[in-house]
Amino acid sequence: DTGVSQNPRHKITKRGQNVTFRCDPISEHNRLYWYRQTLGQGPEFLTYFQNEAQLEKSRLLSDRFSAERPKGSFSTLEIQRTEQGDSAMYLCASSLMPMNTEAFFGQGTRLTVV
Amino acid sequence: SQQGEEDPQALSIQEGENATMNCSYKTSINNLQWYRQNSGRGLVHLILIRSNEREKHSGRLRVTLDTSKKSSSLLITASRAADTASYFCATDPNTGNQFYFGTGTSLTVIP
Numbered sequence: 018d019t020g021v022s023q024n025p026r027h028k029i030t031k032r033g034q035n036v037t038f039r040c041d042p043i044s045e046h047n048r049l050y051w052y053r054q055t056l057g058q059g060p061e062f063l064t065y066f067q068n069e070a071q072l073e074k075s076r077l078l079s080d081r082f083s084a085e086r087p088k089g090s091f092s093t094l095e096i097q098r099t100e101q102g103d104s105a106m107y108l109c110a111s112s113l114m115p116m117n118t119e120a121f122f123g124q125g126t127r128l129t130v131v
Numbered sequence: 132s133q134q135g136e137e138d139p140q141a142l143s144i145q146e147g148e149n150a151t152m153n154c155s156y157k158t159s160i161n162n163l164q165w166y167r168q169n170s171g172r173g174l175v176h177l178i179l180i181r182s183n184e185r186e187k188h189s190g191r192l193r194v195t196l197d198t199s200k201k202s203s204s205l206l207i208t209a210s211r212a213a214d215t216a217s218y219f220c221a222t223d224p225n226t227g228n229q230f231y232f233g234t235g236t237s238l239t240v241i242p
Binding site: 021023050052057058059060061062065067072073106108110118119120121122123124125127 | 135164166171172173174175176179219221228229230231232233234235
């Protein structure tokens with residue numbers, strides 16, 4: 018296991034379409050995070066999982082966004098009815114509980130909504 | 132919301148010089164992490180410093196943490212062109228279970 022893996026790396030979609038991204042965390046990590054990053058900004062928290070349980074969602078996360086982590090392994094992030102404002106880099110990270118451990122990020126999925 | 136704030140926003144130095152960037156945050160934390168991000172890529176973890184630690188080293192990196200001032204600094208010694216990237220601090224508040232990023236420092240190392 019070489020790290021956190023995200024697919025696809027790039028996605029171009031038309032406004033109104035649905036998209037789904039996948040994240041495979043480091044295998045023994047029980048925490049998985051999703052962040053979004055726009056140009057010139059730092060990553061912004063979206064949601065996180067502890068094993069298969071989604072424990073926190075950002076208030077910024079609209080109802081069009083949904084994330085799952087079945088069986089506590091990989092995770093998917095789906096955006097329904099995409100809007101141009103959804104264009105961003107979507108980053109996934111994983112870490113091992115308890116706290117005070119490093120969080121490792123994947124290479125991200127760059128979404129462009131046209 | 133972003134808790135951390137890096138300073139300066141941009142830094143340009145000559146190869147071989149040292150680069151120092153700072154991070155200030157607002158609330159008590161469990162730990163603070165520094166990351167590097169090359170343009171258009173993911174974040175690479177550099178170093179984690181815990182709230183009960185004051186200084187940590189890793190290769191050419193030196194990180195300090197002053198919890199009384201709610202600030203941290205990252206020093207890169209003998210910089211190289213390959214160090215050109217954006218650097219972010221991420222704080223893990225002890226009131227929550229996520230970590231917050233600042234807006235980053237963009238470092239340019241001129242060969």
